Amino acid sequence: MPVHIAIPEPTSPRSVPDSAAYNQRSLPQYLHALYSAGATPIPIPLHESPQRVAKILSTCHGILLPGSPADIDPQKYGESAIPQCEHPDADRAAVDELLIQDAFNLHKPILAICQGAQALNVWCGGTLIQDIPTQIGPAVNHSPGRTVTEAHPIEIIPNTYLAAIAQHCHPERSEGPAFREASQQHVNSSHHQSIQTPGDNLVVSARSPQDNVIEAVELASDAHFVIAVQWHPERTYDSSALSRAIFHAFVEAAESWTPRRIEESVLAG
Numbered sequence: 001m002p003v004h005i006a007i008p009e010p011t012s013p014r015s016v017p018d019s020a021a022y023n024q025r026s027l028p029q030y031l032h033a034l035y036s037a038g039a040t041p042i043p044i045p046l047h048e049s050p051q052r053v054a055k056i057l058s059t060c061h062g063i064l065l066p067g068s069p070a071d072i073d074p075q076k077y078g079e080s081a082i083p084q085c086e087h088p089d090a091d092r093a094a095v096d097e098l099l100i101q102d103a104f105n106l107h108k109p110i111l112a113i114c115q116g117a118q119a120l121n122v123w124c125g126g127t128l129i130q131d132i133p134t135q136i137g138p139a140v141n142h143s144p145g146r147t148v149t150e151a152h153p154i155e156i157i158p159n160t161y162l163a164a165i166a167q168h169c170h171p172e173r174s175e176g177p178a179f180r181e182a183s184q185q186h187v188n189s190s191h192h193q194s195i196q197t198p199g200d201n202l203v204v205s206a207r208s209p210q211d212n213v214i215e216a217v218e219l220a221s222d223a224h225f226v227i228a229v230q231w232h233p234e235r236t237y238d239s240s241a242l243s244r245a246i247f248h249a250f251v252e253a254a255e256s257w258t259p260r261r262i263e264e265s266v267l268a269g
Helices: 021-035 052-056 090-106 116-124 161-169 174-184 240-254 262-268
Strands: 004-008 039-046 062-065 110-113 126-128 152-156 182-186 194-197 202-207 214-219 226-229
Touching: 004 021, 004 090, 004 116, 021 039, 021 226, 021 240, 052 090, 062 090, 062 116, 062 202, 062 240, 090 116, 090 152, 110 214, 110 240, 116 174, 116 214, 152 161, 161 182, 161 202, 161 214, 161 226, 161 240, 194 214, 202 226, 226 240
Parallel strands: 004 039, 004 062, 062 110, 110 226
Antiparallel strands: 126 194, 152 182, 152 202, 202 214, 214 226
16 A cells, blocks of 8 residues: 655745745656655645645654744744744645644654745644754754755764664664764755754754754654654655665654554643
């Protein structure tokens, strides 16, 4: 049976003036990565009713939360917007929340990317850095442009699921300096916000070593695959072993996913 992955449109025209151009440029890269990893993407239009979204989700085995030029509404994590904060996208946020709730209710695998990672973190009760240059400083350029494929290094935290994925790319590097090399990767970067405080039950799995910005989090659970990365592995799927490994791990989790019984999901909340 084909593995269906729900993915919302990145932006809506009500909130992002050039949403059509952004979606046409960015969405095909996510679709290519999913198809290449063996899954069938199911795009979710942002204008659909909650009932229609729920019906579509009933056919899906996992969710991918893509990036977006919009920012998460700071009121969702108890702050007022600073001048550098971009306007939120209410339509995208509403669909994201439906998808995340469905995934947590039924333990569907989640891969969250860039703004999608921030949305997941806030949904889990975490907070964000609203503007890295203003609040952290310019030590690392986290927004060098879409054409830069190796913007800065990340340090993957040992004993995390992301570390296991990175190690799978280089099975010969199992210990010592070779293992440290496998845990140090260069990634692309297109963001001005990042996770500040991880949400409930989310653990940090990668940081930018030069400025300590959180680059990835994951759910501390052996029973539920949830990985969120701040960079864009869909853009480097064809050129990066780590990018391919992330998507393949996500699709494999979706292939083996079995829904919790309704009473289990209700009791767990």
